[in-house]
Amino acid sequence: xxxxxxxTTSPASPAPRLLDWRVRFGVLALIWGFSFVFIKxxxxxxxxxxxxxxRLLFGTAVLAVALVVKRDRxxxxxxxxxxxxxxxxxxxxxxxxxxxxxxxxxPSTLAGICNATTPLWGMxxxxxxxxxxxxxxxxAAGLGIGFMGVLTVLGAWQGFxxxxxxxxxxxxxxxxxxxxxxxxxxxxxxxxxASNLSLAGSQVGLATLQLAVVTPLFTxxxxxxxxxxxxxxxxxxxxxxxxxxxxxxxxxxxxxPTTAAMVxxxxxxxxxxxxxxxxxxxxxxxxxxGAVIVLAGAALTQTRPSRRTTTPVAGNVNTTGAATVTxxxxxxxxxxxxxxxxxxxxxxxxxGxxxxxxxxGxxxxx
Numbered sequence: 001x002x003x004x005x006x007x008t009t010s011p012a013s014p015a016p017r018l019l020d021w022r023v024r025f026g027v028l029a030l031i032w033g034f035s036f037v038f039i040k041x042x043x044x045x046x047x048x049x050x051x052x053x054x055r056l057l058f059g060t061a062v063l064a065v066a067l068v069v070k071r072d073r074x075x076x077x078x079x080x081x082x083x084x085x086x087x088x089x090x091x092x093x094x095x096x097x098x099x100x101x102x103x104x105x106x107p108s109t110l111a112g113i114c115n116a117t118t119p120l121w122g123m124x125x126x127x128x129x130x131x132x133x134x135x136x137x138x139x140a141a142g143l144g145i146g147f148m149g150v151l152t153v154l155g156a157w158q159g160f161x162x163x164x165x166x167x168x169x170x171x172x173x174x175x176x177x178x179x180x181x182x183x184x185x186x187x188x189x190x191x192x193x194a195s196n197l198s199l200a201g202s203q204v205g206l207a208t209l210q211l212a213v214v215t216p217l218f219t220x221x222x223x224x225x226x227x228x229x230x231x232x233x234x235x236x237x238x239x240x241x242x243x244x245x246x247x248x249x250x251x252x253x254x255x256x257p258t259t260a261a262m263v264x265x266x267x268x269x270x271x272x273x274x275x276x277x278x279x280x281x282x283x284x285x286x287x288x289x290g291a292v293i294v295l296a297g298a299a300l301t302q303t304r305p306s307r308r309t310t311t312p313v314a315g316n317v318n319t320t321g322a323a324t325v326t327x328x329x330x331x332x333x334x335x336x337x338x339x340x341x342x343x344x345x346x347x348x349x350x351x352g353x354x355x356x357x358x359x360x361g362x363x364x365x366x
Contacts, residue, residue, distance in 0.1 A: 021250070021251050021254045021255050024247050024250060024251055025251050025259075025260070025262075025263060027247060028244055028247045028248055028251065028263055029263045029266040029267060029270055030270060031239050031240055031243070031244045031247075032240060032244060032263065032267045032270075033112065033266065033267045033268075033269070033270025033271045033273075033274060034235075034240075034270065034271070034274050035236060035240040035271075036099075036103070036108035036109075036111045036112045036115070036271045036274070036275065037108050037232075037271070037274045037275060037278055037279060038232040038233070038235050038236035038240060039051060039099055039100055039103050039108065039111070039232075039236060040103045040107075040108040040111075040275070040279060041228060041229055041232035041279075042054070042055075042100070042229050042232040042233045042236060043100055043103055043104055043229075044226075044228075044229050045222065045225065045226040045228070045229025045230065046222060046229055046233065047215075047218075047219040047222075048097060048100035048101040048104065049097060049100070049211065049214060049215040049218055049219050050215060050219055050222070050233075051100045051233055051236070052093070052096040052097045052100050052211055052215075053208070053211040053212065053215045054233035054234070054236070054237055055096060055233060055236040055237035055240065055241050056092060056093070056096065056204060056207050056208040056211055056237065056241065057208050057237060058233070058234055058236075058237025058238040058241070058242065059204050059208075059237040059238065059240075059241025059242040059245075060201070060204050060205045060208045060242070061237075061238070061242065062237075062238050062241075062242025062243055062246070063197070063200060063201035063204055063205075063242055063245065063246075064201060064205070066197060066201070066246055067197060067198065067201050070197060072195055072197050072198050072201075073198065074194075074198055074201075074202055075192060075194035075198055075199060075202055076194070077192075080189070080192050080194065081202070081206075083184075083185075083188040083189050084189070084199065084202050084203050084206055085206050085210075086184060086188075087181055087184060087185050087188075087189065087203050088203045088204070088206035088207035088210060089207070089210060090177050090178075090180055090181030090184060091177070091178060091181035091182070091185070091203070091207075092203065092204060092207030093207040093210045093211055093214075094174070094177045095174035095175070095177040095178055095181075096174075096207075097211075098170045098171065098173055098174035098177065099111055099115075099170075099171060099174045101167075101170050102114075102167045102168070102170035102171040102174065103167070103171075104167065105164040105166065105167035106163070106164050106167035106168055106171060107275055107279070107281040107282075108271060108274070108275040108279060108281065109271060109272040109275035109276065109281050109283065109287060110153065110163070110167075110168065110171065110287070111171045111271070112267060112268045112270075112271025112272060112275070113153055113268045113271070113272070113287070113290070113291045113294060114150075114168065114171035114172050114174070114175055115171070115174070115175055115267065115268065115271075116175075116264065116265075116267065116268045116291070116294050116295060116298060117146065117147075117150060117172060117175045117294060117298070118175045118176075118178045118179050119146075119179075119264070119298040119301050119302060120142075120143055120146040120147060120150075120294075120297060120298055120301060121175055121176045121178075121179035121180075122178075122179040122182065122183070122301075123139060123142075123143055123301040124143060124179075125179050125180065125183055126183070136303070138300055138303050139300060139301045139302075139303060141300060142296075142297045142298065142299065142300025142301040142302075142303070143297065143300075143301055144297070145293060145296060145297035145300060146293070146294050146296075146297025146298050146300075146301065147297070148293060148297070149290045149291070149292070149293030149294035149295075149296070149297055150172075150290065150294060151290075152286050152289060152290030152293055153286060153287055153290030153291060153294065154168060154290075155284075155286050196249060197246075197249070200245055204241065204242075204245075248260065248263075251263075261302075264298070265295050265298075265299065268291050268294075268295065269291075272287070272288065272291065
């Protein structure tokens with residue numbers, strides 16, 4: 001999503017784009033899909049915490065440059081910074097680290113599929129945390145179908161043979177953290193008055209500081225630095241956590257959060273293809289079949305009763321990515337959409353407008 005000025009109450013005319021939004025949408029899906037390969041390659045030369053710290057550091061650098069270019073300013077108020085600190089942990093520091101640790105023992109293809117379960121966790125949590133978000137029969141069916149897909153991917157009928165239970169659990173916990181983080185963000189960072197880019201950059205920067213404290217405590221400096229893992233970490237941060245977030249801002253601002261959220265369904269497909277082709281990961285029949293079932297269930301959990309009128313999301317928007325992550329800034333509407341990448345969904349509420357959030361239908365990435 002593109003950096004923006006503070007949210008407004010009426011839609012702003014989008015700035016001319018050099019590339020069609022479909023091209024940028026495809027690039028965004030490719031970047032987030034390849035993120036799982038980058039993580040896998042990165043862990044071959046660095047400890048998981050070091051991979052996470054590196055991706056956050058390079059992601060922060062990209063967003064900092066964007067803040068300077070746009071002459072944007074950081075959020076104000078101790079309360080906002082306190083909420084951003086929690087969001088940084090739930091949407092960046094924790095899930096990024098969990099995925100890095102998970103890929104020590106599971107293939108990147110499986111990690112990408114686990115990432116797609118975020119909407120399922122989001123709906124499950126919404127039953128408790130969001131009283132206005134009661135499920136319909138279709139959405140409840142989607143939840144059940146989605147988790148049946150997870151069991152299919154894991155080969156439950158075989159007793160999960162061939163699957164590292166700990167690594168898979170860590171990847172699923174990372175997706176769960178995204179869902180918890182987005183619920184927290186929706187409740188605490190709405191209507192702050194800060195721009196989407198400002199919030200995203202601050203959040204990723206805070207996550208970088210958190211990893212800067214943790215990493216030296218649990219890791220030691222590598223005796224040697226290999227080129228390929230280093231390039232993977234740089235790409236993971238600069239592209240997957242920085243540039244992808246800016247791309248998502250632009251796509252959401254141009255075509256709206258509903259269309260932009262469709263990137264969620266391309267990420268596990270690309271992650272699976274990349275893992276098989278580039279890393280020679282083995283793929284049994286139940287993995288792609290289970291992935292399709294997971295995505296079908298996730299799609300059903302995002303369906304909402306039709307309404308007579310809707311109001312477009314006003315203002316400019318962020319992440320995914322995230323991851324992570326990726327604040328969506330603007331007026332809220334009846335449909336909630338957002339991202340697992342790393343930044344909060346914030347904005348003004350408007351009567352009859354679509355609700356924008358990340359527990360439902362958010363682009364989810366590692």
